[in-house]
Amino acid sequence: MHTGPVREIRASGTARSRFAPDSAGPLESVRILTEEFLGLSALCAKLFRRMRVIVIGAGLAGLTCAKVLAERGSEVSLFEASDGVGGRVRTDERDGFLLDRGFQVYFTAYPAARRHLNHAKLDLRVFDPGAVVHRSGERSVLSDPRRDPASLVSSLLSDAATTGDKVRTLRLVASARQDDTESAGEKVKSRAADVNSLEYLREFGFSEKILNRFFRPFYGGIFLDRDLGTSSRVLRFTFKMLASGDTVVPARGIGEIPKQLASHLPEGVIHLNSPVDELLRNGERVMGVGTAEAEHEADAVVVATEALAAGRLAGVTVPGGSVGQTCLYYASGGLGAGKKILLNGDDGGFLNNVVEISNISESYAPPGESLVSAVAIGTPDEPDEGLFRRGISDITRWYPNADLRPLAIYRIPFAQFSQPPGVHDGLPDNHTNTPGLVLAGEYTEDSSINGSMLSGEKAAVEVLA
Numbered sequence: 184m185h186t187g188p189v190r191e192i193r194a195s196g197t198a199r200s201r202f203a204p205d206s207a208g209p210l211e212s213v214r215i216l217t218e219e220f221l222g223l224s225a226l227c228a229k230l231f232r233r234m235r236v237i238v239i240g241a242g243l244a245g246l247t248c249a250k251v252l253a254e255r256g257s258e259v260s261l262f263e264a265s266d267g268v269g270g271r272v273r274t275d276e277r278d279g280f281l282l283d284r285g286f287q288v289y290f291t292a293y294p295a296a297r298r299h300l301n302h303a304k305l306d307l308r309v310f311d312p313g314a315v316v317h318r319s320g321e322r323s324v325l326s327d328p329r330r331d332p333a334s335l336v337s338s339l340l341s342d343a344a345t346t347g348d349k350v351r352t353l354r355l356v357a358s359a360r361q362d363d364t365e366s367a368g369e370k371v372k373s374r375a376a377d378v379n380s381l382e383y384l385r386e387f388g389f390s391e392k393i394l395n396r397f398f399r400p401f402y403g404g405i406f407l408d409r410d411l412g413t414s415s416r417v418l419r420f421t422f423k424m425l426a427s428g429d430t431v432v433p434a435r436g437i438g439e440i441p442k443q444l445a446s447h448l449p450e451g452v453i454h455l456n457s458p459v460d461e462l463l464r465n466g467e468r469v470m471g472v473g474t475a476e477a478e479h480e481a482d483a484v485v486v487a488t489e490a491l492a493a494g495r496l497a498g499v500t501v502p503g504g505s506v507g508q509t510c511l512y513y514a515s516g517g518l519g520a521g522k523k524i525l526l527n528g529d530d531g532g533f534l535n536n537v538v539e540i541s542n543i544s545e546s547y548a549p550p551g552e553s554l555v556s557a558v559a560i561g562t563p564d565e566p567d568e569g570l571f572r573r574g575i576s577d578i579t580r581w582y583p584n585a586d587l588r589p590l591a592i593y594r595i596p597f598a599q600f601s602q603p604p605g606v607h608d609g610l611p612d613n614h615t616n617t618p619g620l621v622l623a624g625e626y627t628e629d630s631s632i633n634g635s636m637l638s639g640e641k642a643a644v645e646v647l648a
């Protein structure tokens with residue numbers, strides 16, 4: 184049973200349908216529109232002509248799905264509600280600064296993403312591994328000495344971790360590397376029961392000291408959840424990604440990732456500023472989509488929106504809950520903070536993590552300037568000025584001479600869907616029981632660049648099955 188907004192395609196009225204042409208009489212149209220025929224028609228499309236597929240949403244999932252479908256010979260149309268491609272992964276240009284819509288990083292080890300992205304063309308710029316932890320006026324450097332030999336001495340001297348913690352970290356890396364899933368959420372029968380990351384790390388034997396000084400701010404920044412209530416599957420998968428490749432951003436901003444995906448699509452495929460209002464159905468079969476301007480028919484429709492919109496459009500059950508971030512940008516003369524992520528190891532601080540992003544790629548700031556990206560978890564309900572002041576207060580405790588000029592704030596209440604333990608087992612599949620309807624989006628896999636692209640790829644395969 185579907186419950187989302189739908190309109191039946193009828194033989195008369197304004198609906199424009201390939202299956203009920205204007206010239207057909209009402210009875211003839213009704214006959215043509217029997218579900219049996221429509222099922223056969225979709226089958227014929229697969230066998231004898233190009234499949235016509237509509238993808239809703241030009242985020243990473245929708246773009247990847249459209250790319251794979253186009254590569255395999257389908258005729259694709261992609262409808263996007265907003266004014267650009269990328270969904271949650273976009274970059275704005277302002278006064279010579281590149282402002283990602285929220286701090287995001289890409290892991291070169293992402294297995295599904297690397298199948299679809301040309302890393303060389305993205306001109307990826309690498310963060311130094313590990314992090315600098317600021318706590319009670321002290322600074323300590325944490326690193327993986329095998330990957331960042333330059334920081335070996337400071338790593339060993341670091342007081343943020345005990346020697347036992349360092350050994351356990353290497354054991355966890357080795358253990359996570361054994362996992363062979365392509366995403367944190369992939370349903371694998373042999374998987375052990377899921378627990379939250381904090382419980383998992385405690386069971387692994389990590390000290391409270393490293394949990395508080397490193398894991399909470401570091402993984403808190405990735406999961407947007409400093410309590411570490413996120414599924415340990417996400418922790419292990421992320422651990423593996425961090426240990427197996429580089430942490431990077433494209434030289435010209437994270438928005439280059441969706442732009443590269445979109446560049447594979449023929450001209451005219453992407454329709455921006457075109458929100459889909461409803462799915463068109465005949466009986467249970469999805470036949471196309473309705474926008475404010477027109478109705479568009481297809482052999483299959485892929486709903487690749489964020490979870491809530493997908494639930495509304497397709498009438499499917501999607502994960503509820505979300506985690507958010509507030510990203511503050513400052514122009515600066517330069518902190519001298521290097522290429523590592525800076526973490527707030529103090530309890531109750533405002534900012535969680537900070538990076539001088541123009542040290543990673545100089546294109547993020549105009550010549551002679553530096554760009555500081557600072558993240559607070561959640562979206563506090565305060566005016567911009569107050570938030571900028573609190574950010575400056577945190578950063579100047581670490582860098583007393585920092586000059587910081589507020590540039591922009593991005594408040595992102597829905598950055599990722601919540602991923603408590605067990606959530607991945609209940610996520611919807613790409614396949615639905617509704618003929619003509621396929622799902623794509625992070626909410627079928629896990630909340631990440633890799634998860635959304637893997638979902639898009641699987642959705643394309645499902646359409647063509």
Ligand SMILES: Cc1cc2nc3c(=O)[nH]c(=O)nc-3n(C[C@H](O)[C@H](O)[C@H](O)COP(=O)(O)OP(=O)(O)OC[C@H]3O[C@@H](n4cnc5c(N)ncnc54)[C@H](O)[C@@H]3O)c2cc1C
Pocket residue numbers: 239240241242243244245262263264265269270271272284285286287288289457458459460487488489492508595597598599623624625626629630631632633635
């Ligand atoms: C601030 C932030 C930080 C993050 N950090 C990281 C990170 O460091 N590393 C990582 O791997 N991942 C990170 N993520 C997660 C990752 O960005 C997302 O998981 C991924 O982008 C989701 O892609 P998607 O295609 O599933 O959904 P979306 O990007 O949400 O795309 C859905 C698209 O559907 C469109 N749409 C919605 N309704 C309609 C409609 N009715 N008609 C037409 N179009 C519609 C929307 O406009 C949107 O473009 C972060 C996300 C955010 C926001």
